[in-house]
Amino acid sequence: MAVWIIEENCTGCGLCAKACPYGAMVIEDKLARVTDRCTECGACLAACKFEALASDIEQEPIPDLSGYKGVWVFAETQEGKLLPVSRELMGEGGRLAAELGQDLCAVLVGSGLEPLADELASLGAKKVFLADDPRLAAYATLAFTRVLADMIQAHAPAVLLMGATPLGRDLAPRLSRRLDLGLTADCTQLGIDKETGNLLQTRPAFGGNVMATIYTPRVRPQMATVRPGVMAPPQARAGAQAEVIKQEVKLLDSDLLLKLMSFTPLASQGVDISQAKTIVAGGRGCRSREGFGLLAELAQEMGAELAGTRVAVEEGWIGVERQIGQTGVTVRPELYIACGISGAIQHRAGILGSRFIVAINRDANAPVFSVADYAIVGDVFKVVPAMLAALKEAR
Amino acid sequence: MNIAVLVKQVPDTNEIKLDPKTGTLIREGVESIMNPDDRLGLETALMLKDAHGAKVTVISMGPPQAIDVITEAMAMGADGGVLLSDRNFAGADTWATSYTLGKALEKLLAETRLDLVIAGRQAIDGDTAQIGPQVAEHLGWPQVTYVSELKLEDGSLRAWRKLPGGVEEVVCPLPAVVTVLDAPQDPRWAMVDRLLWACGPKSPIRVWDAADIEAPAKSTGLRGSLTQVMQTFSPKSERKTDWIEGTAEEQARHLVNALSQRNLI
Ligand SMILES: Cc1cc2nc3c(=O)[nH]c(=O)nc-3n(C[C@H](O)[C@H](O)[C@H](O)COP(=O)(O)OP(=O)(O)OC[C@H]3O[C@@H](n4cnc5c(N)ncnc54)[C@H](O)[C@@H]3O)c2cc1C
Ligand SMILES: Nc1ncnc2c1ncn2[C@@H]1O[C@H](COP(=O)(O)O)[C@@H](O)[C@H]1O
Secondary structure (H helix, E strand, C coil), X not given: CCEEECCCCCCCCCHHHHHCCCCCEEXXXXXXXXXXXXXXXXXXXXXXXCCCEEECCCCCCCCXXXXXXXXXXXXXXXXXXXXXXXXXXXXXXXXXXXXXXXCEEEEEEECCCCCHHHHHHHCCCCEEEEEECHHHCCCCXXXXXXXXXXXXXXXXXCEEEEECCHHHHHHHHHHHHHCCCCEEEEECEEEECCCCCCEEEEEEEHHHCEEEEEECCCCCCEEEEECCCCCCCCCCCCCCCCEEXXXXXXXXXXXXXXXXXXXXXXXCCCCCHHHCCEEEEECHHHCCHHHHHHHHHHHHHHCCEEEECHHHHHCCCCCHHHEECCCCECCCCCEEEEECCCCCHHHHCCCCCCCEEEEEECCCCCHHHHHCCEEEECCHHHHHHHXXXXXXXXX | CEEEEECCEEECCCCCEECCCCCCEECCCCCEEECHHHHHHHHHHHHHHHHHCCEEEEEEECCHHHHHHHHHHHHHCCCEEEEECCHHHCXXXXXXXXXXXXXXXXXXXXXXXXXXXXXXXXXXXXXXXXXXXXXXXXXXXXEEEEEXXXXXXXXXXXXXXXXXXXXXXXXXXXXXXXXXXXXXXXXXXXXXXXXXXXXXXXXXXXXXXXXXXXXXXXXXXXXXXXXXXXXXXXXXXXXXXXXXXXXXXHHHHHHHHHHHHCCCC
């Protein structure tokens, strides 16, 4: 198995080198060359526009997939309410369904959830698939997997989206393996390939250093989990109606073997910064708990939530539920104000959905400025008090 | 008690940078390490071995140099290791990876009983967190994800799952697959005498290829993958940055004006 260059077709354009996730393709004297770092992943083959790349990687045939129709959103709930990510997925799923010319459908699995069908209809669902059973009141991996597998086999959707929540990332891989489906984790962007109708699933890899677009050519439904907080929720349209389709729930005893013994909530709960409209965030540059006191004053003046970097959490200046970034929360406020934050890739990953970003940092080369709408090169301890004064003046 | 631990060799993503000109990853000089979550999974297994006596076998799929993470794991205290290496395994997505690991576990199961498989929650190169649940499905065993502490009881395990909102305690019958993101103590150090043993002629490390685990080419590597990479690119921002100059007071006033014009405050 290998990849090689057909020299008479190669223009040295470099698309293959750009596409290679392993830096294994180099351009020398206007010709591409495959180095020994090649893992034969095949990413270059799809990128070449000049038929200058060949391989003996065998491709499996693509079967007729036209029988699979509909964009399904797994509507995750908590205590009988939709999670925000479910709403975000309805927005995104609606856009994809329109592009495909297919129906947006919602899937509800749980107990006593039928009242949510109207809300899902108002968010764009044409159909709501409902599996309602007291045994599904609490999440259980194997029970939810069986119910969803039955639904998918009965109705053959083209796309299934789930939130990349702890539940979604426990359930989706199990389900995808049961039905032998492809699955892309933690997507931040979705689209449709106009030619093939394939779902284009874009996600960060290598700790956010690279974005990869992934597709699932030969099986349906195409499954993806989507990072919470990244997609925009739709405008609700009151009065819209959806057809409710009830799924018979058939479970085995072995699906319910896992026993939940206890749940200890985190002590410092009560904020969900992913929903905040305005956020004032601080990093190491705020230096201390007192420094964060100054930020808290600004946050209060602006009606904002306080948040910060991992450093701020590790130093104990804020609680872990207020950490933004790859290992924290993804936020999409109208306004994000970064104070004394360098903007490491892992932090930036969590703020890109913000509508406006203000960055205050005394280092003009800080990476945070690369994503800022308003850049202030300056000292937090001078600029923030001046902002407080200006805000009070403007009031 | 027999435990298998899945370990992956990954590039240290903290050190990975993009070449600003070509937009490709610079991997030169980037160290390969044992995936951090897998190190915690191994520590979890070794703690069970300390408490109950267990045979711990590590399994890794990767190129020949991935044997380094196996010898390291054995130097930390694992009893045996299996490297799954074959040209046909290259380019695998999570379906094909879990299939290959699953076939290897089946082969181990034909040799001996297995009570528990431990995987890391996620690998830092892909961050998918899919392999654990997919291997569990391959075996038809229950799964417990996001585990930070594990205890064995009569024929079952008690696990504490670290979730964003709090900690969940569950009991699950064995055999089972567990994915871990933390451990009650820091992973132990490798021991030199064990390392010499693991690298020496008496090393119990085995290397299996596709034929050994009876994995057909159409189900492994790139060919067996259900997802394909279409393109990779560096993350870009489309924002136009307004650099606000002046004294702190001037900057603050300018900003507050701009924000209120946009109805943001
Ligand atoms: C796997 C992994 C996951 C991670 N996940 C996250 C995550 O989810 N969230 C996260 O935030 N980080 C995360 N990190 C850490 C991340 O890489 C950075 O280390 C962290 O974001 C840096 O925080 P910081 O900006 O507060 O500190 P620093 O990088 O130290 O930056 C401090 C900044 O403050 C500026 N400054 C100092 N004094 C002043 C002053 N008086 N006025 C103005 N500016 C000043 C400095 O110029 C500097 O730019 C992760 C790392 C890894 C490896
Ligand atoms: N190639 C591999 N060899 C062995 N274990 C792996 C491999 N890939 C993934 N794993 C295991 O699966 C876990 C989750 O990986 P991932 O789904 O890629 O994020 C890792 O922490 C490992 O324990």
